[in-house]
Amino acid sequence: MTKLNHDRTVAVDPLRFWQPITAQTPLGVKMQLINRRSGVAVYGTLAAGNTWFTHWAPLPKFAPEDSTQAQMTLFPEIEHVEPSTHCEAGDPAGADT
Numbered sequence: 001m002t003k004l005n006h007d008r009t010v011a012v013d014p015l016r017f018w019q020p021i022t023a024q025t026p027l028g029v030k031m032q033l034i035n036r037r038s039g040v041a042v043y044g045t046l047a048a049g050n051t052w053f054t055h056w057a058p059l060p061k062f063a064p065e066d067s068t069q070a071q072m073t074l075f076p077e078i079e080h081v082e083p084s085t086h087c088e089a090g091d092p093a094g095a096d097t
Contacts (some may be wrong), residue, residue, distance in 0.1 A: 003045055018055035021046065032057040 002011050018034060019025070027046050033053040034041040046053060 018057055020055055021050065021053060032060060059083070 003014055004010065005012055005021060018036075025046060027048055030045060032041055033044050034045060034055050034057075035052055043059075046056060063075045070095065
């Protein structure tokens with residue numbers, strides 16, 4: 001369930017909440033981060049010794065029924081390419097091709 005905030009500028013899920021940053025918060029992985037006072041959320045990674053961000057949230061994932069085939073049907077103009085598991089030195093994820 002998604003609702004809009006009182007200003008109708010943000011879509012929010014009333015059943016999910018920001019989690020306070022604690023010693024158990026994962027470090028060095030992509031997540032949503034926010035400083036409660038500033039109110040601006042970002043995607044980023046949390047580093048040890050963080051003093052700015054106060055809360056975090058995990059990223060959503062696609063539902064199992066939302067398959068790649070369904071995405072290809074919705075966007076046939078986008079070529080589907082399998083992810084690469086190997087990169088040559090000096091070629092991060094095929095950037096030189």
